Amino acid sequence: MIDKIYSYIKDKRHTNIFFTVLGALIFAIIPLFTDVEASYLIYFLFLTFIHIVIAQGWNLIAGYAGQISLGQNAFFGLGAYTTALIWLHDITKTGYYFDPVVMILSGLAPVVLAIIIGIPLLSRLRGDYFAFGTLGIGQIIIVVFLKARAITGGADGLHIPSTVYESMMPYYYTGLLLALFAIAVVYFITRSRIGFALRAIREDEMSAASHGVFILKYKVLAFAVGAFLAGIAGSLYAYYLFHINPDSVLNMNWLFYPILMCVLGGTGTIMGPVIGAFFMTAIFSFGDVYFAQTHPIVSGVLIILVMKFMPTGIIGLKDRILSRGK
């Protein structure tokens, strides 16, 4: 029995699944041994889970399809605003607080935006130009949300009723579920024909097209899936903040941190963003506690060091150590 399990794990195809399931089980029981309401660990993990979701979205479009998108903060923010607006305007007549309908709709609103913006951007712009084009999405959204005061509350933003808050428990478990969902979505997409097409596009777009890969369709698909993941992460974060404004949910940090996490962990690998998210969130939390005023400097130096000595990310370190022996 144990032999069987061991050989199952040793099969390369199964190691990722095994570690994900193992990790999920460990994280699922952690709250049983901690004081959920007071523990910093729970908050730290909650934040990590949110970042995993956004980072996996970016991983799909940038790591697998090779299109550097700088629009994740726009999709995250739009997801958060969608949740708040649906709730405040009593639109779906469902429970609102941790309501799956609201969360899914908050993922779909960014998808619509990603498709509308993605088709013209992805059919005309490549490489750096696409990146700058997507950077514009966040800027446009910020201005629109600041100006449309009647709907979005301008700079002050929207307040959803915080009296519903009872416990950190649902945040933690929803975050864990979403992180697992994001990992699973990206894993199964990259294992399918779609993932195969995405990697071909990353390697050589023209060549992929001349082998029958419908470039625009797959790029927009990856862009939209990335937007969906950022959107539901934004929705969950909106439930945590209760106060949604451009400063909090459209902040550039929601763009750059997930990218850093992917790059640090290993872009274009399924576990890279997960490892990167834990690593970065740990650095930031650690810095926050021990170097309260100066922690961005410490974090910055650490990031530079990691990039200097581990250009392929933490995941790439394994291959480098293994190949050194040869």
Place this chain on the structure above:
Amino acid sequence: MANQLLEVKSVDVFYGDVQALWEVSIQVEEGTIVALVGANGAGKTTLLKTISGINSAARGEILFSGEHLENLKPQNVVDRGIMHVPEGRRLFANLTVLENLRLGAYVPRARPFFAESLERSFTLFPVLQTRKNQKAGSLSGGEQQMLAIARALMGRPKLLMLDEPSLGLSPIFVKTIFELISTLNEQKATILLVEQNINQALKIAHQAYVLKTGKIVMSGAGNELLADEEIRKAYIGERVGRRQR
């Protein structure tokens, strides 16, 4: 007239405001090798890209087995049975040899024959079988060109378009590649070949067209053009003594 697989009729192509092809017409008969020759920048690659839908024609018609191609997207052209081996091979460098071959059979019409096509590729190029799990980028130049051709054959093309297959290869590989093209043709493949190695290309071509600054300036059977003094002087670089009058 024999059975024309591909007919390009009076095609004009622009890059922005610059016209790259002027009323270009060519015909490719089924089962033949047709060569497009000419100097750098004559528009040979542009013509191939226009046929495969990467560039679009401003005017003119492209007929493949009687069907219009000029408004189709690349992925749809491939699905009609035209495989294009682009200049510089354009392999998926970080994917394995096997994955590259799988992408060759990506189109729906080729997918059901994957196993059969793969076996054929490995028979034609045994070296690819021994290297099937290596990254394509790690192969030698000659092996990469073999992979590029094998990948195109995986798509079960009715027409195979090769853009400069001998470019950057050692003389021995150049010979191998030209022999391979002849072999493929004997196995009934129709081939549209763009080459700078005009001597070799004209030797194996049944029909050839000479492009010059975007226009077809001459056409004829391969061996006829090979014997043509103008061609020898202009493109093969052979010194032809001026005849005394």
